[in-house]
Amino acid sequence: MPTSDRQLAFVWIAGGAAWFVNGLAGLRAEGGTSGFYAAEVAWIVVHVLVLAGITGLRRSGATGRHRWGGGALSLAAAGRVLFIAFEIASIVLGDDDLPVFPLAVVSTGLGMTVGGAAIARAGQWRGWGRLAPLAMGAYPFLVIVPVFAVTGERPPDVIVAGWGLTIAAVGVATAAQRRRTPSGHGSDDVDRFDHHLATSTSG
Numbered sequence: 001m002p003t004s005d006r007q008l009a010f011v012w013i014a015g016g017a018a019w020f021v022n023g024l025a026g027l028r029a030e031g032g033t034s035g036f037y038a039a040e041v042a043w044i045v046v047h048v049l050v051l052a053g054i055t056g057l058r059r060s061g062a063t064g065r066h067r068w069g070g071g072a073l074s075l076a077a078a079g080r081v082l083f084i085a086f087e088i089a090s091i092v093l094g095d096d097d098l099p100v101f102p103l104a105v106v107s108t109g110l111g112m113t114v115g116g117a118a119i120a121r122a123g124q125w126r127g128w129g130r131l132a133p134l135a136m137g138a139y140p141f142l143v144i145v146p147v148f149a150v151t152g153e154r155p156p157d158v159i160v161a162g163w164g165l166t167i168a169a170v171g172v173a174t175a176a177q178r179r180r181t182p183s184g185h186g187s188d189d190v191d192r193f194d195h196h197l198a199t200s201t202s203g
Contacts, residue, residue, distance in 0.1 A: 116131070
């Protein structure tokens with residue numbers, strides 16, 4: 001479990017990059033082949049990384065006072081647990097064409113969308129980065145789910161892989177917020193100094 005902002009940024013970026021690469025390469029492996037099993041193991045590693053990222057994000061306090069945001073991130077984490085369970089089932093069955101995967105996609109997407117909205121409103125994160133978790137949550141609803149709804153089939157590899165870019169963006173955003181932390185603390189120090197100065201002057 002990430003214990004620092006640097007570790008949290010790393011697991012998000014690593015998870016997103018691994019998702020992108022495995023999405024382009026691993027989805028093409030035929031069921032029951034050695035390549036298939038290697039890809040499935042890789043997917044489990046990816047889901048564990050993203051799960052760690054979501055859990056760390058929830059514990060970071062980025063949702064501020066919005067308790068519903070923390071609950072939503074818990075839903076997103078549950079979605080990753082479902083992904084892991086379904087990948088294990090795929091290994092056992094030798095086939096990843098399981099109808100239950102959309103449940104994991106929707107759980108993760110809905111949780112990150114609502115949790116991301118809480119992060120955007122809380123004001124703990126600044127700049128473009130405050131919208132990164134929301135973008136990660138919205139991606140499947142804007143891109144993956146519509147294609148699946150129209151075709152009834154798994155979307156092209158590049159579309160599934162694209163979700164990894166939004167996952168990695170959360171890591172980049174986390175790192176950006178970490179770099180702003182010293183200045184943020186400095187602002188707090190200035191505020192406390194101004195308050196002290198005003199109090200001393202009025203006395």
